[in-house]
Amino acid sequence: MSQTILLIGAGKIGRMIATMLRCSGDYQLRIADRVPAALTRIQKHAPSAEVHVLNADSHDQLVHLMQGCSAVISALSFRENPGVARAALQAGVNYFDLTEDRQTTAAVKEIADDAASGQVFVPQCGLAPGFVTIVSKHVMEWFDEIDTVHMRVGALPQHPTNALGYNLTWSTDGLINEYCNPCEVIHGRKIRNQLPLEGLEQFTLDGNVYEAFNTSGGLGTLCETMHGQVRELNYKTIRYPGHHMFMKFLLHDLRLADRRELLKDVMENAIPITFQDVVIVFCTVTGNRNSQFVEKSDMRKLYAQEINGEQWSAIQLTTAAGICAVVDLVQQNQLSGTGLIRQEDIPFELFINNRFGSYFDTEKLLSEPSSFIK
Numbered sequence: 001m002s003q004t005i006l007l008i009g010a011g012k013i014g015r016m017i018a019t020m021l022r023c024s025g026d027y028q029l030r031i032a033d034r035v036p037a038a039l040t041r042i043q044k045h046a047p048s049a050e051v052h053v054l055n056a057d058s059h060d061q062l063v064h065l066m067q068g069c070s071a072v073i074s075a076l077s078f079r080e081n082p083g084v085a086r087a088a089l090q091a092g093v094n095y096f097d098l099t100e101d102r103q104t105t106a107a108v109k110e111i112a113d114d115a116a117s118g119q120v121f122v123p124q125c126g127l128a129p130g131f132v133t134i135v136s137k138h139v140m141e142w143f144d145e146i147d148t149v150h151m152r153v154g155a156l157p158q159h160p161t162n163a164l165g166y167n168l169t170w171s172t173d174g175l176i177n178e179y180c181n182p183c184e185v186i187h188g189r190k191i192r193n194q195l196p197l198e199g200l201e202q203f204t205l206d207g208n209v210y211e212a213f214n215t216s217g218g219l220g221t222l223c224e225t226m227h228g229q230v231r232e233l234n235y236k237t238i239r240y241p242g243h244h245m246f247m248k249f250l251l252h253d254l255r256l257a258d259r260r261e262l263l264k265d266v267m268e269n270a271i272p273i274t275f276q277d278v279v280i281v282f283c284t285v286t287g288n289r290n291s292q293f294v295e296k297s298d299m300r301k302l303y304a305q306e307i308n309g310e311q312w313s314a315i316q317l318t319t320a321a322g323i324c325a326v327v328d329l330v331q332q333n334q335l336s337g338t339g340l341i342r343q344e345d346i347p348f349e350l351f352i353n354n355r356f357g358s359y360f361d362t363e364k365l366l367s368e369p370s371s372f373i374k
Contacts, residue, residue, distance in 0.1 A: 003331055004028040006066055006093075008056060008084060009075030010038035012170065013098065016312060016320035017075060018046040020356055024328070032056075032065055056080045062087035069093050071331060073323060077173050082107040085121060092116055096327050098126040098319060100217030101177055102184065112340040120330055122341045125323035127279065127315070128153040128235070129220030129343055131351075131360055136222075136283040138348035139298050143287035146230045151219070152203075152212050152282040154238025155315040157274045158304070164247070165240030167274035169315040172264050178237065179247060180257045181216035184223045186233035191223050197251065199236060200244055205282065205299065212236035213244050221342045238280050278303050279314040281360075300362050317359060325357035 003026070007017055010033035021027045022045065029046050032054035033039050039051040054061055056076060062084060066072055071094040074084045078101035085108045088095035095112075099105060105123045112121035124130060132153050140146050157167040168175075182193040199214045218235035226233055250256050256263040284297040304314045326346060329335035334350060351357040 002026055002028050003070045004030055004068055005327070005331075006030045006032065006069045006072040007075060008032045008054065008062075008072065010035070010042040010051075011075065012313075012316055013319050014038075014075040015042050015045050016316040017073060017324060018042055018049065019307075020320055020324045021327075022046045022049070024355065026328075027331075030065065030069060056083065059083065059087055059090075063091050066091035066093050071096065071327060073327060074098070077171065078104045078177065079173075081123070082111065085111045085123075088121070089114060089119075092119060094119060094327075094330055095121045095123075096125050096323055096330075097123045098130075098323060099123055100126075100129060100174060100220075102181070102217060105221065109340050115339040117338055118336070119339075120337055120341050121339060122326055122330065122343075124220045124343055125326045126319040127155075127281075127322055128218045129222075130322040131318065131357075132218070132235075132281050132283060133220050133222060133343035134346050134348050134351050135281065135298050135300075135360075136285070137344040139283055139285045139296055140226075140287075142296055143285060143289050143294075146226075146285060146287040147293075148232040148284075148286045149222075149226070149230055149234075150232075150284045151235045152238050152280070152284075153218060153235070154210070154212070154280045155313075155318075156238065156240060156278055156280065158276045158278050159274075160240055162271070163242070164271065165243050166271065167277070168267065168271050169274060169277050169313055170319065172268055175267075176260050176263055178215040178217050179251060180260065183214040183216045183235070184219055185214075185235075186223055186227060186230055189228070189231050191227055194234075197244065197248055199234070201236070202241065205280070206301075209241055210238050210280075211241050211244055212238050220344070222344055225342060225344050238282070275311040275313040275316075276304050277314045279318045300360060302360065302362070321356045321359035325351055325354040328354055328356055 005027050029049035031049045032052045072088050074081050074097040078099040081097045081104050108123045155169045202211050215237040279302045281300045286295045302314050
């Protein structure tokens with residue numbers, strides 16, 4: 001018997017989530033958004049879904065829509081997630097979100113403390129935090145003792161044409177948030193905050209040169225989990241060379257970090273969206289194994305795909321595959337608990353062998369493209 005899941009948010013990522021869950025054949029969807037046009041568009045991907053116009057600020061509306069559902073997925077802006085989590089607590093349904101915002105996750109964690117037996121709250125599902133957390137923890141488990149953990153992730157246009165070397169691929173609010181908020185790291189075995197856009201570095205992968213720099217939120221809850229176990233742990237966003245310089249000009253010299261709504265308006269009206277992108281996930285761990293000081297890395301490149309005649313971006317695919325895999329594991333009783341489940345608590349082998357998580361299995365994708373969505 002299929003389960004009913006409430007999906008709140010019918011934007012770029014919501015459409016991909018709806019497509020994946022519908023194609024699995026195991027879930028009935030109830031989809032809500034405040035914009036009727038977004039609901040009309042998403043029905044093309046989930047024609048059998050119930051759709052509802054929703055004011056996500058209304059606690060009563062949220063609780064009412066959750067009746068008869070076993071889980072709720074929030075594909076909303078991070079600002080609205082605590083309200084959805086509070087409604088999920090009252091309705092007694094499992095909760096999943098995509099947030100990278102540290103304060104939002106702290107709020108969800110506090111709400112999860114009051115969860116009913118067997119009810120779970122899983123924030124930060126997606127790409128980063130999300131899959132990068134799961135795969136980095138998997139690499140760490142190879143070591144007897146860990147020294148450093150470096151996590152690097154980027155969603156980049158395949159064909160950059162502007163000075164930023166960048167196109168919009170996901171939430172502009174989330175992008176601005178990670179460029180402007182403090183970055184939690186472990187440095188010298190202590191949890192510290194560092195400034196966004198600092199720590200600029202360059203590196204080469206597959207003959208291509210990239211730059212990376214501090215951004216906020218990508219570590220999720222790893223600093224708390226790994227405190228006392230590593231000397232250094234950090235996360236940086238990958239971009240093409242030159243991007244960092246232009247963003248520092250916009251955010252610092254023009255002080256648009258203090259005028260985020262203006263920055264959002266400028267970016268959304270000047271930088272086009274692209275569905276031709278590539279996602280790079282690169283984590284490197286050093287430490288001791290068998291009394292030797294060694295290094296081990298995991299690097300994956302994931303590309304945009306055409307599915308059923310429609311182009312889907314790599315960031316849509318990776319973000320949606322991340323959350324769909326975790327939802328599937330919980331709803332199919334392969335992952336259980338009560339209260340908060342952190343991304344680093346999710347076993348890598350369980351995730352990568354899931355029908356949605358297998359999108360991150362790059363070897364399988366070469367032989368079976370789009371197999372995860374069939």
